[in-house]
Amino acid sequence: MKILNLRNSFLAILVLLNNVSFAAIDTPQSILNMNIKENGVYRVTYDDVVAQGINLSGISKSKLSIINNGIPVPIKIFSNNQTTFEPGDFIEFVGKNGNSLYQEGSIYSLIISQGLRINDNRTLPNDTQLPELYYMHREYYGDNKTYNFGSPTEDPWYDKRILAIGSEVNESIYFNIDNLVNIGEVELSVNIWGGTDYPQTPDHHVIYTLNGTVIDDFRFDGLVNVSNQYLMETSSLFDGVHELKITVPNDTNTTADVIYINSWQVNYPRAFVLKNSKLHYDTLVKSIGAGDLIFSNGFEESTKTYYLSNANNETYRVYVVMENGTVESYQSETSANCLELNSQDCLLKFTLENNSNGEVFVTSESEIMTPEYLIPVMLTDIKQDRNIDYLIISHPDFIGESLNQFVADKQLNVEVLLVDVEQIYAQFGDWNVSADSIKQYIRYARNEFLVKDVLLVGGDTYDYKNYLNSGSISFIPTLYAQTDEYIRYAPVDAKFTDVDDDNIPDFNIGRFPVRTESELDNLIDKINLYNSKTYNNTAIFAADKLDTSTGYSFKDDAELLISMLPELWQNNIGSDQRAYVDDDGVDLAKSKIANNINQGIALTSFIGHSGPRDWSFSRLFSTGDANALFNSESPTLVTQWGCWNTYFVSPTEDTLAHAFMLNQNGGAASVLGASTLTKAEHEQGLAQLVLKHLTHDSMTLGDAVTNAKRMYAATHPDALDVILGWNILGDPDLRL
Structure with missing residues (x-):
């Protein structure tokens, strides 16, 4: 394996001296990209980086940084060396998944730059303070099983479809509650949308029945999104699986009644019990139906103490991501009766300052996650200072002899620029795959290069995250737009060249929908x-x-x-x-x-x-x-x-x-x-x-x-x- 030694590379010298970049490149060069698909605590080891072909030996720890969407991410470096990053060392950070139509996960980039560090809070566990009783736990349900370009929601994917023709149809969905605390109320949210629009008004009728009891009976009209919330006393629910039956009576005097079930979620007070040696919650407990109670023990003290059961005798990390983006690390300890296996009797104890409002991430050493590593492209100048008539944006799979000859032939008559789409993702999308970054670059090219024609080289698929197990590949993703009252997710390359966002293209665009050389x-x-x-x-x-x-x-x-x-x-x-x-x-x-x-x-x-x-x-x-x-x-x-x-x-x-x-x-x-x-x-x-x-x-x-x-x-x-x-x-x- 070829090892890229950044300490001796030209790139490293430039960055280490003045943190400068090449020509018009204003994006920091990533050493290693990490795709984060789940919220939690992540660890990047020296050996992990070497395994990707990168040698960071001798690089100052103060020069290592992680960014996400261009924003520095606080990190903590564990090292036996006082100054440099060496074998046995590792980096920890809290990573969060992004919400994108085009990509599963969010890209975090390891770069050579001075960045943010996780602050060590010296507050010790307080055994004399009464611990918090519960937090509000939110459980989200709804798989992305099927695609519908008419969806009136922010997501064209849905979980289930109910088609009622001639008779009543029932569909059951389920949610689970565990370690319920009998305080306040439970909130159930259900999101559906109508899939038909007939002259009759209203043309949809839906009944919700929870565990055998009707909680709602309502009608609505047309292709609209309907999201309802229901509050229930905690005493009316229980630990275990709950059934919500959705009934479509088919009594609207229409040919059919079509209902799409998009998602559902439950928000309930839950005891502090670790799940697989991990827990993620908000310190600001937003209780439901408990009057003005905010913290379960009030504001009278400057700290809050937590006892998390079902722990073991491992070392645990407690990181708090504050509302302002900073991260604090808190000390924790386990009770004396803890063994190797998780037990309800084993308690993990820690105390947080009351001003540490944010998300708490607790995890044992063994449950710290390893990110998915991706080798980044070496950045090149795609902001050239010259007029361009014909801009070609291609997936790298197609940049080769045939396309280069196509460019050479075009170059006889017009000025041509061929750009690798991965450069656009890096420099206009912070390394994340999206059609929006392509649009930003095309707008830049129009304003700066006076581009007249754009050609996209590569096919596309709406199954970007392989929900359908289709195995199809998006080489160049498109934009989507509503084109009439029924179609909300039409693939529209024309929006790429709509510089002023008036839904009228300002210049020309075409696509080669190819998938192979x-x-x-x-x-x-x-x-x-x-x-x-x-x-x-x-x-x-x-x-x-x-x-x-x-x-x-x-x-x-x-x-x-x-x-x-x-x-x-x-x-x-x-x-x-x-x-x-x-x-x-x-x-x-x-x-x-x-x-x-x-x-x-x-x-x-x-x-x-x-x-x-x-x-x-x-x-x-x-x-x-x-x-x-x-x-x-x-x-x-x-x-x-x-x-x-x-x-x-x-x-x-x-x-x-x-x-x-x-x-x-x-x-x-x-x-x-x-x-x-x-x-x-x-x-x-x-x-x-x-x-x-x-x-x-x-x-x-x-x-x-x-x-x-x-x-x-x-x-x-x-x-x-x-x-x-x-x-x-x-x-x-x-x-x-």
Whole structure:
């Protein structure tokens, strides 16, 4: 193993002398990153660091520091050496998990810098003071089992779904109480949301029954989040498992009543009993239903004493994270009758000052946790002092020969900057993975570099934390936005280029939704072939059948778009280039689409109903059809005017857009379409503007789409389904 000796490295010399950084890099270089997925006390040993290939021998202890989200974290260094960090030494700190859609855990970074230290409080355990009786313990329930892009909550994941059709449906959830103290009240919170919205009002009816007793019977309306709290006397509950039955009577005179169970939690007074030699609680005991009582023994004394049962004869750590972020370490002792095994008779004793208000973390030596170690990237300058026309943000898996050649080819005409997304996470996200840090960097690039086009290289998945065990990988995470009253979590790359946050993109963006190097190679080959195509001014238009429920004619939309094309284009569109289900039926229309693409055609345009894998409910053209194309030397460009056809974050299936783009034997150089539910009228309005810009004005895909969206937003500002939800999967610099 190669050992990086920071004492002798150029980086260490710079930091140790003046704590300076390279050029425009204002983020401290991390020596070692640690992913914290659980709140608690963590230990980093010298040997752990060496095992990661880093030698800190000889580094001054005063120069070791840990930061989280750019904020110094108090640490305590245990060392037999007075000045330097050596074998046998270790660092302890209190770590907390973060709350992020994109990442499980929060990144803590070990850096070379003077930082904060945990303060040693010399207060000794006070055997003469009555100990505190209880603390308010909060237990949270609700697994992230299933995803719903219509969730009205701050989280698109939920635990259970109740579907009531024709009869009453019951679903039971459970919570556990242990070591309950008979003081005050217990608070039960339940969070659900409605999954249907019918004309009838209200369209939801729910009954809560706790341990056989009805505690609530209520109705509500629509796709809304409902969070209710219930207070109960502690005497009415018990140690053990409690059942909350959720009943949906299905008596709202609607076709169905759908209820999503998001989460539930219980907050109750609990005795100070260690769980697996650990305990985490607040010193400020917020009792429920106990009058003005704040501390269980009042304010009359300057200290509070705690006896924690179920201890053993190990050494324990007691750390208090204060409200101002500082951390204090308190001394503790165990009673004389403690043995190796945990026992209710073994008491861990400590006394805290009354002004030590915050979170208390108690843990035995054996339960101190080891963080998940991650090797950080070496920081490079991504804030270059020059104008950039074309910014490429790529996952490191795809930065190689093929992408470098793509950059070199672009560089012949425009100024290009290729940036590793991990550099963005480090410098704009404090090493944490998030789409927000990408947005911050793109905004910076627009303001400082005057960037015109952005290309994201790498696919995405909404299953960022692998809740579904899909194993899918997010190479470049997207942003999510509400695009109408029903869709709250639509994947919208367009928000990356919305600098002023007015829900209108300010410049161009595209994405290569690739997952392997071979997919990238193939897609770049298609783009190069398309740029040199000889089948210009050719198109096929496909239209879904008449929507009989609304009377909407997609064929009429197609004819309108054709009539707006330049005359040369129109002359090349005959009956064989009109694949209309109304006229041809599904089979003939499908063969027209495949034949034209295989023979070489510049534009393939579909108008109608669609889903992630299909055009039309009749399956006019599907992923299997796209995968069967063999136009490897003559790729097409696809515009899709329907719903969901570029939903590029699915963890379990390829969309039709993926099939067009990633087919090794043919398909498309770029695909445009929606990643959300859209209105046909909005699609038609945007389509007219996009096609005009692409054909009459010879704009690039990026310019055509951005200009069309900005023009359409001027008269239809609420049409976010197409303004935000219509995407370019491909090169924004490509021309039709």
